[in-house]
Amino acid sequence: MKILYGVQATGNGHITRARAMLPALLQHGIDVDFLFSGRPKQQLFDMDMFGAYHWANGFTFATANGKVKKLTTITQLRPMQFYRDVRQLDLTSYDLVLTDFEPVSAWAAKRQGKLSVGLARQYALRFPLAEKQSATWLKMAVSGFAPAKLMLGVHWQPEFPGLLPPLLVPATQPERSPDNISGQSAFILVYLPFEQLSSVINWLKQCPSWQFKLYANVQALRTEDNVTILPLSRSRFPTDLQHCSGVICNSGFGLCSEALIAGKKLLIKPLQGQIEQAYNTYTLLKMGKAEQLNQFIPELLSNWLNRPPAAPYPMPNPSMAIARWLKQGCVTPVEQLAASIWQSQ
Structure with a gap:
């Protein structure tokens, strides 16, 4: 199996998920190419593990002093470049597109009829998290920004059928510094x-x-x-x-x-x-x-x-189960996949 893994590089959290997923994908014999967008290429750092990755402009938001600057974000959009990037991305050699809320790969997959899987925090926003109802417009915005046939959202609580635990690079016990x-x-x-x-x-x-x-x-x-x-x-x-x-x-x-x-x-x-x-x-x-x-x-x-320290909040690592699910053709329902991962804790 060969997949294209699109990663939204606006924040480091998306890249962290890709770092966590890559070893599991390789262990299951999956050949992976990466595409990053949403951040100038020269601002990406410590990217050696991703090999000769692809880059596209994509979309991002402008910020200043802790706020999203809506007008600046709009003026920085390059819709024609995005359209060209989607049209020029050839997915012929790939069996599947995995997108971490990366819009170029997601829309290219939709345009070319390629099976696509969305794996990102944003896909969880379609659910009423912590009893906060997800607005209809938000569900449409999530699906419209980076559409995927199958959506794997990640969350901190197991109560929502179809949502998986976070994907993180396993931490090692630190030595004294x-x-x-x-x-x-x-x-x-x-x-x-x-x-x-x-x-x-x-x-x-x-x-x-x-x-x-x-x-x-x-x-x-x-x-x-x-x-x-x-x-x-x-x-x-x-x-x-x-x-x-x-x-x-x-x-x-x-x-x-x-x-x-x-x-x-x-x-x-x-x-x-x-x-x-x-x-x-x-x-x-x-x-x-x-x-x-x-x-x-x-x-x-x-x-x-001066508050007391916090207690660890353990959650199972879903990376191997996701990689196995992808390798098997994504035939198991998402809700069943998520439930099995949470139960493995």
Whole structure:
């Protein structure tokens, strides 16, 4: 079997799912080509495992100071380029298209009559998550942006037939690092890529008795008082996630999932105007697994820092079951596949 795996690269969560799925696909003898879109190619990093991947412009959203900028997003759209990319993508050599909410591969599959499977958090938004009813327009928007014949949504709770656990790269038990030599977690991990960096740093400085590791789009490591600012890294970030005593981040599904499983307390600042993060925030608050931050208020940070640690929230890894399901031709109903994965925990 040979598949094309389309990945929406706007956020790192989609790429994390692809990193988790690739070993399982290869283990089942599936030949995989990748297509990434939604982010300038030069901004992708640590992509060696994906080989000679394809890239397309696709669609993304513009942000500034923690908000989606709707007008800027609209003006940056390139519909004719998208149309050309869809028409030029030849799927003749592929048995199936797997799309993580990537629109070029999804629409090419629809246009060419190729079997397509959607595997993404966004496909879960068709369900009434945490008792919050999904709007009709949202269901249509999800299906319209990256259509797929079969849709596999991912979620944190097993109560919804057809939704699977998160796909994450398995974490290894960390060894003691130099800044964790006593065996006690000594810092808070921070990743707020949609916020103004200086605002985040100034906010963290208001709690000088705590140490923070802040990952950001910088070229080199530097330190400002109690804040260490580090360049983005797929090798170091997971290690720091395992060592930290808490995570401050936007409410993207991937990182929040990693923090839940690792047992890290969460302080989340949803990206305003981004519907998925609004649903993620609502669900996490309903589950009692996070506290919400809307503004950089020092008192809120101080109160959260002094909260007790969180307990791990284990979930089964669905990657091998999904790969086997794909290899067998996707004949098992999605609801049955999801139920079997959750029951394997």
